Amino acid sequence: xxxxxxxxxGKTYEHDVEPRLLLVHYLRDxxxxxGTHIGCDTSQCGACTVLIDxxxxxxxxxxxxQANGANITTIEGLARDGELHPVQEGFWEEHGLQCGFCTPGxxxxxxxxxxxxxxxxxxxxxxxLEGNLCRCTGYHNxxxxxxxxxxxMQSGAAPxxxx
Amino acid sequence: xxxxRIFGAAVKRREDPRLITGxxxxxxxxxxxxxxxxxxxxxxHAHARIVRIDASRARSAPGVIAVVTGRDLAGxxxxxxxxxxxxxxxxxxxAHPPLAIDTVRHVGDAVAAVVAESRxxxxxxxxxxxxxxxxxxxxxxxxxxTQPGAPQLHPDVPNNIAFRWRVTGGDIEAAFRSAEVTVxxxxxxxRLIPTxxxxxxxxxxxxxxxxxxxxxxxxxxxxxxRNILSGILGVxxxxxxxxxPEVGGGFGSKIHCYPEEAVVSYLAMTLGRPMKWSEDRxxxxxxxxxxxxxxxxxELAAKRDGTILGLRGRCYANLGAYLSTAxxxxxxxxxxxxxxxxxxxxxxxxEVVGVLTNTTPVDAYRGAGRPEATYAIERMVDILAAExxxxxxxxxxxxxxxxxxxxxxxxxxLTYDSGNYAATLDxxxxxxxxxxFRAEQAEARRQGRLLGIGLSTYVEICGLGPxxxxxxxxxxxxxxxxxxxxxxxxxxxxxxxxxxxxxQGEETTFxxxxxxxxxxxxxxxxxxxxxxxxxxxxxxxxxxxTTAVGGTAMTLAARKVKEKARMIAAxxxxxxxxxxxxxxxxxxxxxxxxxxxxxxxxxxxxxxAWNLPKGMEPGLEEAAFFDPSNFVYPFGAHVAIVEIDxxxxxxxxLRYVAVDDCGRVINPKIVDGQVHGGVAQGVAQAxxxxxxxxxxxxLVTGSLMDYAIPxxxxxxxxxxDRTETPSPVNPLGLKGVGETxxxxxxxxxxxxxxxxxxxxxxxxxxxxxxxxxxxxxxSSTT
Numbered sequence: 001x002x003x004x005x006x007x008x009x010g011k012t013y014e015h016d017v018e019p020r021l022l023l024v025h026y027l028r029d030x031x032x033x034x035g036t037h038i039g040c041d042t043s044q045c046g047a048c049t050v051l052i053d054x055x056x057x058x059x060x061x062x063x064x065x066q067a068n069g070a071n072i073t074t075i076e077g078l079a080r081d082g083e084l085h086p087v088q089e090g091f092w093e094e095h096g097l098q099c100g101f102c103t104p105g106x107x108x109x110x111x112x113x114x115x116x117x118x119x120x121x122x123x124x125x126x127x128x129l130e131g132n133l134c135r136c137t138g139y140h141n142x143x144x145x146x147x148x149x150x151x152x153m154q155s156g157a158a159p160x161x162x163x
Numbered sequence: 164x165x166x167x168r169i170f171g172a173a174v175k176r177r178e179d180p181r182l183i184t185g186x187x188x189x190x191x192x193x194x195x196x197x198x199x200x201x202x203x204x205x206x207x208h209a210h211a212r213i214v215r216i217d218a219s220r221a222r223s224a225p226g227v228i229a230v231v232t233g234r235d236l237a238g239x240x241x242x243x244x245x246x247x248x249x250x251x252x253x254x255x256x257x258a259h260p261p262l263a264i265d266t267v268r269h270v271g272d273a274v275a276a277v278v279a280e281s282r283x284x285x286x287x288x289x290x291x292x293x294x295x296x297x298x299x300x301x302x303x304x305x306x307x308x309t310q311p312g313a314p315q316l317h318p319d320v321p322n323n324i325a326f327r328w329r330v331t332g333g334d335i336e337a338a339f340r341s342a343e344v345t346v347x348x349x350x351x352x353x354r355l356i357p358t359x360x361x362x363x364x365x366x367x368x369x370x371x372x373x374x375x376x377x378x379x380x381x382x383x384x385x386x387x388x389r390n391i392l393s394g395i396l397g398v399x400x401x402x403x404x405x406x407x408p409e410v411g412g413g414f415g416s417k418i419h420c421y422p423e424e425a426v427v428s429y430l431a432m433t434l435g436r437p438m439k440w441s442e443d444r445x446x447x448x449x450x451x452x453x454x455x456x457x458x459x460x461x462e463l464a465a466k467r468d469g470t471i472l473g474l475r476g477r478c479y480a481n482l483g484a485y486l487s488t489a490x491x492x493x494x495x496x497x498x499x500x501x502x503x504x505x506x507x508x509x510x511x512x513x514e515v516v517g518v519l520t521n522t523t524p525v526d527a528y529r530g531a532g533r534p535e536a537t538y539a540i541e542r543m544v545d546i547l548a549a550e551x552x553x554x555x556x557x558x559x560x561x562x563x564x565x566x567x568x569x570x571x572x573x574x575x576x577l578t579y580d581s582g583n584y585a586a587t588l589d590x591x592x593x594x595x596x597x598x599x600f601r602a603e604q605a606e607a608r609r610q611g612r613l614l615g616i617g618l619s620t621y622v623e624i625c626g627l628g629p630x631x632x633x634x635x636x637x638x639x640x641x642x643x644x645x646x647x648x649x650x651x652x653x654x655x656x657x658x659x660x661x662x663x664x665x666x667q668g669e670e671t672t673f674x675x676x677x678x679x680x681x682x683x684x685x686x687x688x689x690x691x692x693x694x695x696x697x698x699x700x701x702x703x704x705x706x707x708x709t710t711a712v713g714g715t716a717m718t719l720a721a722r723k724v725k726e727k728a729r730m731i732a733a734x735x736x737x738x739x740x741x742x743x744x745x746x747x748x749x750x751x752x753x754x755x756x757x758x759x760x761x762x763x764x765x766x767x768x769x770x771x772a773w774n775l776p777k778g779m780e781p782g783l784e785e786a787a788f789f790d791p792s793n794f795v796y797p798f799g800a801h802v803a804i805v806e807i808d809x810x811x812x813x814x815x816x817l818r819y820v821a822v823d824d825c826g827r828v829i830n831p832k833i834v835d836g837q838v839h840g841g842v843a844q845g846v847a848q849a850x851x852x853x854x855x856x857x858x859x860x861x862l863v864t865g866s867l868m869d870y871a872i873p874x875x876x877x878x879x880x881x882x883x884d885r886t887e888t889p890s891p892v893n894p895l896g897l898k899g900v901g902e903t904x905x906x907x908x909x910x911x912x913x914x915x916x917x918x919x920x921x922x923x924x925x926x927x928x929x930x931x932x933x934x935x936x937x938x939x940x941x942s943s944t945t
Contacts, residue, residue, distance in 0.1 A: 101189065136836075
């Protein structure tokens with residue numbers, strides 16, 4: 001067993017885990033943070049995307065022990081004091097989700113994009129979300145959701161970035 | 164929001180807050196005390212005899228609780244049944260044991276189940292189960308499987324032919340005798356993998372003291388799963404509860420009854436612990452159904468002016484290794500009967516041969532037979548237009564069933580409910596500015612650029628359906644739908660539907676229906692679905708039936724509530740019920756608006772029952788069961804504009820315009836979303852997706868690394884518009900829209916690519932239209 005200490009959504013956890021335990025399984029099965037989903041076994045789908053020290057990472061590509069000492073944000077930690085993150089709000093306003101299974105990872109990737117590029121073009125949005133698969137929406141309203149969030153964040157009417 | 168504006172308003176979905184914050188509960192999020200985990204040992208061979216299974220090493224591995232094989236389950240867990248027994252087709256339904264006993268018939272066929280203390284321990288132990296196979300010759304192509312000497316899958320299915328089904332109408336011989344022109348073409352509608360982002364999952368818990376089995380699973384139709392599991396496991400229906408919690412997409416793949424859910428339930432019952440199985444994506448690709456996979460030969464008879472006289476042909480439908488739940492009905496009832504599309508074609512003769520092969524079973528995938536029919540007729544019409552030198556828009560207009568013909572009975576015997584096909588085509592051509600595009604295309608060709616435009620004018624059958632018809636075509640269930648509207652003393656309502664939406668947004672649209680009918684705020688309606696213990700009998704979500712059938716049941720239940728409330732209001736206001744008007748949530752005396760009761764006041768009065776009309780039962784709750792008189796037939800015109808890179812053969816989708824008519828629209832935001840997603844799946848078949856087997860039956864596209872579902876970068880924005888032709892089949896004029904995009908899009912894109920290459924002599928190309936395929940065409944033509 002290996003020791004892991006991580007801060008997830010502002011709270012610090014310590015556990016002894018199997019070295020082979022993937023971060024996504026640690027988040028879901030050990031911490032009970034089931035908002036992060038598993039949609040494949042080849043790191044294609046992106047449903048498990050979380051922020052590790054501010055970088056969006058597919059949590060199925062990382063062992064839990066590799067995240068030792070890291071600061072992680074999952075979908076559960078994105079809304080602040082009950083107020084949705086502008087990207088979450090954009091997905092709701094623009095009907096950017098249907099079954100919702102890809103949505104947590106999609107939202108996290110979009111948050112990362114807007115941190116790096118506050119005013120992305122449609123092509124830049126599509127490129128940034130290429131690692132997140134959605135089978136329901138055809139991506140049309142996901143693009144619009146990110147555009148909505150970009151406008152909202154530019155206007156300063158909402159928090160500028162995730163924790 | 165004004166009450167009268169709820170129906171038809173683009174309200175935000177009430178499903179979303181839990182989904183965008185990670186608070187939704189999908190099956191794999193369910194954790195129970197003392198949970199054990201199941202993993203399956205699967206065949207690596209497409210066809211083999213099981214010589215020996217040695218599970219001793221697995222049984223003694225750390226954390227392993229049990230290993231069971233097919234022999235252990237024989238006589239204890241029933242076979243997996245086929246539930247659509249089409250008549251007059253010499254249908255054979257070979258045995259499908261829950262775990263293979265002597266023979267495996269496709270890669271991924273389950274041969275044993277391992278139970279362990281953790282998911283990882285179960286997965287580890289799977290590798291320790293030793294199975295000795297004697298490999299047998301395999302066949303994956305449905306035509307080859309019917310030929311003499313082909314490997315035989317099941318002893319009771321000679322030549323692997325599960326059925327031969329035929330539809331005829333009109334005088335096909337006369338049509339071809341009098342034809343001035345005929346065209347024929349072989350079309351391959353390749354196999355696809357549904358790929359719901361959530362794979363299949365199940366959690367089963369059995370209480371030996373009460374005898375109750377609770378199965379939480381990824382289901383599109385919990386009551387159907389309850390019924391079938393009850394038969395397989397011998398647990399009576401009233402002690403078997405199936406819960407579909409949040410379900411991460413289905414696209415048909417979660418309709419069916421598979422072996423794993425039954426085996427996991429049996430293990431929970433016999434080992435005395437709750438069990439969970441989580442399908443991984445590779446398993447999903449090998450063990451959850453595939454879709455399409457037709458080889459079709461078609462021939463059209465026509466006059467020189469483009470009038471189509473008849474259509475005949477034969478389809479070889481690949482059904483995979485076993486007959487899945489609805490498999491026989493998909494390429495026949497939902498396909499063969501729709502072959503003449505939106506055209507007035509007086510004669511039809513079409514045979515479908517259902518064939519078993521050493522591949523994953525094939526069943527309903529989004530559109531389920533109708534995309535294949537639309538692809539076939541829309542390609543044939545374009546081929547005929549090319550043969551005659553006619554414009555593809557003109558040949559369609561010439562053959563459309565005219566609006567005056569509705570309700571229109573077509574050659575297959577179906578009666579289309581309502582339609583105005585030319586209106587959608589005109590609108591779509593106007594949006595793309597068709598004449599201007601043709602001029603641009605001609606200019607582009609002079610510059611060596613390859614631009615193409617493709618039309619698809621479709622009609623589909625959905626809103627499944629009249630139960631008597633379901634019975635007549637061998638569907639082993641009803642297709643009516645239920646709804647309960649329960650009004651609480653405060654006037655707030657909980658409503659229950661037998662449909663089981665899993666992404667389509669009916670929690671929102673059904674709340675809109677009820678809020679509109681009862682004149683109460685949208686937030687005062689809660690929609691409950693997906694739990695056989697909480698909701699009345701129902702048939703689930705598929706075949707674009709949820710709103711047209713389930714939404715109608717909901718409307719009728721709400722209207723019954725309203726009628727009872729009116730009687731109570733009249734009693735309390737001391738007038739006769741005919742003198743009560745209901746407006747803006749108030750029951751008022753006609754002409755005396757100040758004498759009124761709110762819906763909430765009536766709800767309280769009904770639930771207190773201190774002063775009700777003589778003989779009236781207390782409470783305010785009504786159920787409705789709606790069985791439609793006919794199917795509904797949405798239609799539309801889709802246009803794709805593509806450009807082909809002459810150097811690489813890569814197809815770029817420049818524009819996509821969808822003009823759909825799905826009857827009256829409850830929520831345009833949701834309808835547009837359904838079209839976007841449907842179009843994406845249809846485009847994907849045209850350009851990228853294909854489930855590929857090698858000749859030994861190995862699934863070459865066995866993971867998301869190899870199977871190309873579209874990413875955000877390969878699709879354009881989808882331009883949507885609508886016409887609105889109400890259906891006469893239900894009181895709200897509703898049709899369906901969940902599958903229209905997938906049904907329409909595939910031929911629109913293929914027609915566009917062929918159009919782009921038509922001046923190079925290309926008449927047809929089989930899908931998917933990959934860069935390599937087109938590059939080869941470009942390299943061999945000038």
